[in-house]
Amino acid sequence: MSGLRDLYAQQFKTTFAAMLQYRASLVIWMIGHVLEPLVYLIVWSTVSTTGGGSVGDYTTRDFAAYFLVIMLVNHVTYTWIMYEYEYRVREGNLSFALLRPVHPIHADIADNVSSKLITLPFMLLIAFILALIFRPTFAIVPWAAAAFLPALLLAFLLRYLIEWTLALTAFWTTRVGAVNQTYFVAMLFLSGQMAPLSLFPMPIKIAATILPFRWMVSFPVELFLGQLTPVEAAEGILAQVLWVGIAFVLLRIVWRAGVRVYSAVGA
Amino acid sequence: MTDPVIHLHDLHKIYVVSERESGILAALQSLLHRETENVPAVDGISFDLNAGEVVGFLGPNGAGKTTTLKMLSGLLHPTAGDGTVLGYVPWKREKEFLRRITLVMGQRNQLVWDIPALDSFELNRAIYRIPAPDYQRMLSELTDLLELGPLLRKPVRNLSLGERMKCEIAAALLHRPQVVFLDEPTIGLDVTMQRRIRTFLSEYNRRYGATILLTSHYMADVEALCRRVIVIHHGRLLFDGDLSDLVQRFTAHKTIVVRLADCQTDLHSYGDVVSCDEGSFTLRVPKAQTAHVTERLLADLPVIDLLVEDPPIEEVIERVFEQGAP
Numbered sequence: 001m002s003g004l005r006d007l008y009a010q011q012f013k014t015t016f017a018a019m020l021q022y023r024a025s026l027v028i029w030m031i032g033h034v035l036e037p038l039v040y041l042i043v044w045s046t047v048s049t050t051g052g053g054s055v056g057d058y059t060t061r062d063f064a065a066y067f068l069v070i071m072l073v074n075h076v077t078y079t080w081i082m083y084e085y086e087y088r089v090r091e092g093n094l095s096f097a098l099l100r101p102v103h104p105i106h107a108d109i110a111d112n113v114s115s116k117l118i119t120l121p122f123m124l125l126i127a128f129i130l131a132l133i134f135r136p137t138f139a140i141v142p143w144a145a146a147a148f149l150p151a152l153l154l155a156f157l158l159r160y161l162i163e164w165t166l167a168l169t170a171f172w173t174t175r176v177g178a179v180n181q182t183y184f185v186a187m188l189f190l191s192g193q194m195a196p197l198s199l200f201p202m203p204i205k206i207a208a209t210i211l212p213f214r215w216m217v218s219f220p221v222e223l224f225l226g227q228l229t230p231v232e233a234a235e236g237i238l239a240q241v242l243w244v245g246i247a248f249v250l251l252r253i254v255w256r257a258g259v260r261v262y263s264a265v266g267a
Numbered sequence: 268m269t270d271p272v273i274h275l276h277d278l279h280k281i282y283v284v285s286e287r288e289s290g291i292l293a294a295l296q297s298l299l300h301r302e303t304e305n306v307p308a309v310d311g312i313s314f315d316l317n318a319g320e321v322v323g324f325l326g327p328n329g330a331g332k333t334t335t336l337k338m339l340s341g342l343l344h345p346t347a348g349d350g351t352v353l354g355y356v357p358w359k360r361e362k363e364f365l366r367r368i369t370l371v372m373g374q375r376n377q378l379v380w381d382i383p384a385l386d387s388f389e390l391n392r393a394i395y396r397i398p399a400p401d402y403q404r405m406l407s408e409l410t411d412l413l414e415l416g417p418l419l420r421k422p423v424r425n426l427s428l429g430e431r432m433k434c435e436i437a438a439a440l441l442h443r444p445q446v447v448f449l450d451e452p453t454i455g456l457d458v459t460m461q462r463r464i465r466t467f468l469s470e471y472n473r474r475y476g477a478t479i480l481l482t483s484h485y486m487a488d489v490e491a492l493c494r495r496v497i498v499i500h501h502g503r504l505l506f507d508g509d510l511s512d513l514v515q516r517f518t519a520h521k522t523i524v525v526r527l528a529d530c531q532t533d534l535h536s537y538g539d540v541v542s543c544d545e546g547s548f549t550l551r552v553p554k555a556q557t558a559h560v561t562e563r564l565l566a567d568l569p570v571i572d573l574l575v576e577d578p579p580i581e582e583v584i585e586r587v588f589e590q591g592a593p
Contacts, residue, residue, distance in 0.1 A: 003396045010393035014379055014386055021381040021422075095342050096377040100394050101365035263344040263358060 007102060011110035012117075019115050030119055033075045034126055040194055041067035041134065056199045062225075065136035066196055068127050069221045074193060075123050076152060077159045077217060079112055082183070085167035086176045094262065105164060105251075112160070141226035147233055151220040154240035159216040161247035171258035186211075192218030198227075212243045270354070271315035272446060272478045273339065278348035280309040280334050280502075308334040310502035311348070318445075321472050321479040323493035323510070327588045331502040332482045336448045339480070340370040352446055366395055369444040373451035376435055378423045384434040385419040388441060395442035402441065409437040412467050429460035436464065440471065447471070449481035453488055465491045486580045498587055505587060514577050517587045521557045523550040525564055526572040537564060546571075551578075 019026060041063060048060045058066065088094045097104040166183055170176045188194050189204065190213035197208050197218050208214040219236045222228050228236065285301045309331040316322055326332050337343040339350070341357040341364065350357065355364035378387045392402045410416055413433045418426060426434065436452065449468070453461040469492055472479055483489055489496060489510065496513055498506040506513055523538065530543040537560050538552035552560045557575060564570060577583070 003393075006396075007393040010390045014382060014390050017382040017386055018379055092375065095337075095370075095372075095375070098342055098360065099340060099365060099370055101362040102394050259360075260344065263342060 004102075004106065007106060008110045011107050012114040015111045015114040016118065019118055026115070026119060030075075030122060030126075033078065033123065034071060034130075037067045037071040037074065037193070038130070044195065045134070056196075058196060058199070059137070061135060061137040064131075064134035065138050065225060066221065068130055068134070068136055069224050070193060070217065071130075072123060072127055073152060073155065073217055073221050076116060076120070077156045079160055079163045081108060081112075081160075081164050082167040082176065082180050084108075085170040086174075089170040089262070090174065098259070098262075108164065109160060139226045140224075143230070144223050144226050144228065144233060147237070148220055148224045151223050151233075151237060151240065154237065154244060155216050155220050158212060158240060158244050158247055161244065161251050162212060162216070165247065165251045165254050168254050168258045171261045187213060187216075190214065191216055192221065197222075209239075212247070215240045215243050269318065272318045272320075273314075273316035273350070273352050273480070275315070275335075275339075275350040276313050276348055278309055278312045278335070278338065278350055279307065279346045280331070280338060280343060281346040282306045282308055307502050309338070309345070309499075312499060312502070312504050314497055314504070314507055316478055316480060318478055319472065319476045320495060321469070321481070321492050323489035323496040324480055324482045324499070325489065325496055325584060326482075326499040326505075330499045332499065333450055334502075335499070336370065336450050336480070336482065340368055340448050341365065342370075366442060367444055368446045368448065369439040369442070370448045371436055371439045371450065371452050373432065373449075373454040376423075376431065378431070378434055378438055380424050381422055383420045384415075384423055384426075384438065387423070387434075388419075388438055391438055391441050397442055401443075405441055405443055406437075409440060412470055413437055413463070429456045432456060432460070432464065436467070443475060445475070445477055447477050447479045447481075449479065449483075451482055451484065453483060453485055461485060461488065462491075468492060486584060490580055498584075500588060510580075513587070514580065514583050517583050517590070518578055519554055520551050520578060521554050522576045522578055523552055523557070523561065523564070524548070524572075524574040524576065525550065525568075525570055527568060527570065532568065 044055065044058070044063045044067070045060050048055045048058065048063055053059060054062075088097075094104075097107070163183075166179060167176075169179050173179075189200075190197075190208040190211060192208075192214065197205055197214060200208070208218070215236070219240065223233055223236065282305070283303050284306050285303050312331070312335060324332050324335070334343060338345050339352055339357055341360040344358045353364065353367055355361055357364065357368075378384055379390075388406065391397075392399075397405070410419065413436065415433060415437060418430050418434060423431060423434065432452065440447070447468075452468075453464055456464070465488055468479060468481070471477060472492075479492075481488070481492070494509060496506070496508070496510050497504065498513065506516070522541070524547060525534075526547045529546045530548070532548075534540050534548055534550060538550040538556075541549040541551055543549070550560075561573065561575060564573065
């Protein structure tokens with residue numbers, strides 16, 4: 001365990017040093033993470049204002065609160081591993097990872113977390129400035145706000161495991177773009193990034209709840225905004241834990257099969 | 268007799284390659300039905316390496332050298348056959364096995380491009396769980412032997428090809444592997460740098476008793492480092508033995524350098540005259556006739572000096588590849 005801790009610490013240092021070489025791309029990346037929710041926020045604010053100040057349960061200021069928290073949760077849970085793997089497999093860079101006596105997911109997680117540590121303060125600052133402009137209303141419930149952190153952590157873990165597993169399709173096909181695209185569209189609708197899930201018709205709400213999407217982004221946001229009862233919160237955490245378990249098993253199976261394919265075709 | 272460090276028996280690797288004609292029609296057809304072809308990259312190779320041996324692994328491009336090295340280091344799963352390295356089956360990729368080997372690929376880099384090599388070394392220390400004192404000792408030895416001192420703190424992208432290769436090799440050896448696979452470690456490097464890396468590898472072998480299997484297109488590497496060579500071609504073993512035996516076996520000719528007063532004499536009746544420079548003739552004669560021709564030269568002509576040589580190793584290897592199996 002201490003070996004793994006040392007590995008994470010070293011990987012943090014390495015990523016930190018490398019990231020700081022690419023300040024411009026970090027900024028562009030953050031702009032993307034701000035713009036997308038901002039567009040939805042403006043669209044929904046406009047719809048709400050023209051519709052007499054609210055849509056469903058959401059007032060204009062509720063929308064502002066919702067999308068600002070979505071922005072932060074999405075940023076924290078975001079991964080770029082699906083793009084990365086295509087490149088790794090194609091360039092044969094995976095070979096070095098396979099030569100090392102440690103599972104490559106550790107380096108990837110450490111890499112992701114350390115880049116978030118660099119960018120998160122800036123994202124919080126941006127959120128604060130946007131809050132001054134859009135004046136959101138927060139109805140913070142203390143217990144729910146406390147439960148937000150573990151929920152966010154589970155959301156990150158779940159999203160990481162699922163996207164890492166999906167990234168492994170690169171072992172089977174050189175055209176992972178199609179897989180990525182399908183996933184991103186589903187993610188946009190079902191994770192609450194485009195609109196709060198409560199505004200969707202029942203079938204979509206059910207789909208989002210059965211599938212892992214809600215648990216990767218929307219759930220911690222709902223929790224933070226005080227929209228859930230204690231029972232719903234507990235059920236949500238349980239659903240997250242369950243999905244993390246499923247995703248973990250899937251990852252192991254797919255990884256083993258993927259390495260077998262990689263080592264059959266040529267590395 | 269102890270067990271060999273590397274043992275390969277009848278190893279095969281067949282790549283399944285999909286192929287199609289060019290053109291739109293063929294592209295559409297391939298949607299429905301893919302033509303595949305089996306390409307045997309390694310076609311039944313067996314050899315053993317003992318602890319501490321440095322062996323040159325030779326063959327033309329596409330002979331199956333890299334494929335074999337990748338199977339030995341666990342990156343590729345063979346289609347058939349078996350093998351062990353340090354008692355492990357490489358393609359099971361057990362952590363204990365990976366901790367004890369290394370693969371250096373001359374054309375790929377593991378160092379992180381944007382940061383100093385020393386940071387990448389630290390990362391490898393953590394990955395291989397090298398105890399701090401061992402790491403420090405190994406690092407200072409490598410720094411010393413490869414003259415890395417001024418390079419360690421520069422971002423890797425600012426290093427020259429040769430400097431980077433030295434750092435790559437150091438990074439690959441920090442965990443002090445007992446088995447070292449090197450795939451073209453000196454490719455693209457200048458002569459001085461090649462020599463330095465050669466000297467280093469031989470020193471590493473001497474100091475730690477490591478077993479080394481290396482491929483190279485530079486015969487100087489092989490001559491300097493390897494007593495034994497394994498030659499493969501089209502995935503099959505052509506030769507496995509001492510470098511000097513290879514020369515014996517694959518050369519039909521010897522070179523006789525004979526010095527006379529000037530270049531006026533006609534020596535065509537003795538053998539092929541390759542060149543003459545200030546009275547120094549270079550003759551090529553069939554190996555079996557070497558003794559006879561030498562005798563005749565000494566008897567017939569006012570010879571100042573006479574030297575019988577094997578042709579250069581490059582020439583021998585070229586002939587081996589051309590001939591295929593003897």
